[in-house]
Amino acid sequence: MKPATADGPYKVPRQHNGLRSGLMAVAMHAVLLMFLWVGVSWQNNEPTEVQAEIWDMKVQDAAPPAPTPEPKPAPEPEPEPEPVKAPPPQPVQAPPVPKEDPEIALERLKAKKKEEDRQEKLEQARLKKEADEKLAKLEAKKKADQKAKEEKEKAEQEEKDKALAAEKEKDKKKAAAEKLAKEKAEKADKAAKDKAFAAEMSRITGSAAKGTTGTAAQSTGGKVDGGYASKIRAKIKSNLVYGSQDDSLAASYTITQLPTGEIIGIRKVKSSGSSAYDSAIENAISKSSPLPTKNDGTVEREITLDFKLKEMH
Template identity: 60%
Template sequence: MKHATSSGPYKVPKDHDGLRSAAMAVAMHAVLILFLWVGVHWQSNEPVAVEAEVWDMKVQEAAPPAPPAPEAEPEPAPEVKPPPAPVSPPDEVKPEPKAPDIALERLKARLKAEKEKQEELKKEQLKKEQLKKEQLKKEEEKQAKLKAEKEKAEKKKLEEQKAKEEQEKKEKKEQAEKKLKADKEAKAKLDKAAEKARAAEMSRITGAVGAGTSGTAAKSTGPRSDGGYEAAIRGKIKGNLVYSGTDDTLKASFHISQLPTGEIISVRKTKGSGNAAYDTAVENAIWKSSPLPKKKDGTVVRDFDTDFNMKDLH
C-alpha cells in the first residue's frame, strides 16, 4: 500500500483484504452464537430473547477530510495478524423456546398453582365442616345429657312429693283413727256415766216412791208438754244437720238421754229410715247439739223419744 505525500490531500486507502475481513466477521458471529447458547443452557431461569445486531465489515464510511497536517515522517505499515482459527459449532444446538411456548408454560404453571390453591381451600373447607359437625354433635350430646338429668330430677321430685303425700295421708288416717277411737272411748265413758246417772235417778225415784207414794213414776217419752221446748231442741239439731239428700219421705226415730244440765249422755236409734247416710247424719247432729236447750223453768226431760222427718228439717 502506498501512502500519500504530505503535500497532497488525505485519501481513503483501497481495501485489498476483503476476504479476510469477511472471515473474521463470520468467526465473531460464530463465537457470539456459542456464548449465547452456553449462557442460555447454564441459566436456571426461563430463557429470554436475545437480539444481536450484525455489522457488515465491508461497509465503511469515508472519513472526513483531515485538515492539512504538517510534514511528518511516514508511518510504518500496520502489522497484520493472522485470522483466528474457526471455532467448530457444537454438535447439537437446541433452538431457543419461542414466545408462545413460554406463555403456554407460564399459563400451565399458573393454572396448576390455582388448582392446587383451590384444592387446599377445599380441604380447609372440608376440615372446617367436619369440625363444625363434631362441635354440633358434642352440643347435642350435652343437651341430651342435660335433658336426661332434668327429667331424672323431676322424676325424683315427683316421687318425693308422692311419698310425702302418702305419708301425710297415712298420718291423717292414723290421726282420724286415733280421734275416732278417742271419740268412742269418750262416748263409752259418757254412756257409762249416763247409765250410772240413770241408775242413781231410778234409785232416787224408786226410793221416793217407796217412801211416800203408792203409784208408779211416769216415764217421759218426749218433750210433748211444751211445744216451745220441743221446737227449740229440733231447731238446734236441724242447725247441726249436714245432709245433701232431697228425699222427703225419710224418717228416723231416736231415744235421747241427757243430764239435768242438758248434756247428752246417750243417743240410740229406735227406728231407721232405710237410708244409713241420713240416719248417721241425724245422729251426728244430735251429738253436736249437746247441751240441749232447757225449758223455761230451767229443767229438762231426762229421757225422751223423738222423730226426725226429712221434710221437717228443710
C-alpha cells in the first residue's frame, strides 16, 4: 500500500497484471462452454428401430405371418460426463511498494501546488480576457450608437437650418414685396397729394391768369422766409408738451401742407435720440394744423424745420 501523504489517505496501488488474469478467466469459461455443448449434442441422438424374421426349416407349410413386434423401449440415456472444473485462479500478490522518501513527497506536493496555481492563473487570465472582450464590444456599440445619434441630430439640424433659411428667404422676399408695394403706395399718395396741392393752388391763385401762375410758382419755391419759419415754429411750440430740460435734444421734420396750411404729411428727417421728445414734437406739429401762412397769404408746400429743445422753452 502507498504510504499516507499530506494530500490524502493511503491508496491501494494499481495492479499491472490484470490483463493476464482476465485472459485466463476467459479461456476457462470457453473450455467449460465447449464441454457443455458436447454433452447436450450426444444426448439428442434418436434410437434406430431394428426388425428381424425367423424361419423354421422343419415346417413345410406356410407359416402364418409373424406378429408385429412390439417396439423396443428406448435405451436409457447414458449419464452426462461431469464437466471438467478449471482450477481456480491463483491470487496474484502485488509486489511490495517501496516507501516514498518524505522529501520526494514534499517536492511532489510543491509541484502539484505550483501546477494548481498555474492553472488558476490561466483561468483568471481567460476570464479577464473574456471580460475585456465584452467590455470592448460594449464600448464599440456605445460609440457606434453615439455616432449614429450625432449623425441623426446633425441631419435634423441641417433640415432645420434649410427650413429656417427657406423661411428667411421667404420673409425677405415678402419684405421686399411689401417695401416695393409701400414705395408704390407712397409714390401714388405723393402724386395724389401733389395733384391735390396743384389743384388747390390753381383754385386759389387763379391758374387762368398767366401772371398769377408765376406768382404761385414763386411762392412755393426758393429760400424759406425766416419770419415764416419762426411763425410756424412758434405755433408748434405753443402745442408742445414735454417736461425734460435736456437742451442738447434736437430733431428735424419735413412738413407737407396744403395751400390753406393744413398739414397732410409729417416725416422725421433727424431723430433727437429720445423717442419721447420725437413723439412730443410730432404731436405738437399735428395739433398745429393749419399752419400760419406768409405775409402774402401763400405757403411752402414742404418745409423742413429744426426743433431744438433749448429754443422750444
